[in-house]
Amino acid sequence: MFTGIIEAQAQVLAIREEGTNKHFTLTCPFTEELNIDQSVAHNGVCLTVVGLEGKKFTVTAIAETLLKTNLNDLKVGDTVNLERCMAANGRFDGHIVQGHVDQTAVCKEVRNEDGSWVFTFEYDPAAGKITVEKGSVCVNGISLTVVNSQQNSFSVAIIPYTYEHTNLKNVLPGTRVNLEFDIIGKYISRILGNK
Secondary structure (H helix, E strand, O other): OEOOOOOEEEEEEEEEEEOOEEEEEEEOOOHHHOOOOOEEEEOOEEEEEEEEEOOEEEEEEOHHHHHHOOHHHOOOOOEEEEEEOOOOOOOOOOOOEOOOOOEEEEEEEEEEOOOOEEEEEEOOHHHOOOOOOOOEEEEOOEEEEEEOOOOOEEEEEEOHHHHHHOHHHHOOOOOEEEEEEOHHHHHHHHHOOOO
């Protein structure tokens, strides 16, 4: 389980295809603290560490993950938001994040608000997922508060710290991002007969 509070960014060093899988080799400030078989969220996608070598670590994404997330868009040199799984003895700063991406969205607008930024994202509502005003949503693994919730879009307001310490600074109109909708909202939607 995760909280959506980004710990660091990793740089993609290599991508290797094997059948329908992709192996991503990355580096980050806490690589030497990682263990084989550890869960780490990459742009909000829970992946298992399968290899460690010095300051590099490797994770594998299967076809289903590549299909439903933006990991297939990654190139060598790109940055990825990282969060290790939640410690049971710490503060719960974000919201409940599983690391199970529901779908992707496309950035439609980035507006500079003279000290903060407002990002607007559009997604396919056919999957039965919704946002609610002042509710939580996870964008590329970042726990954010929804503003301007619409049937197929929403906006988030970004403070300078989040902008500088995540890969949102690289998101432009047309960029695909990963979305994980609030788990409580998903259960309620299911109970009410939505998808």
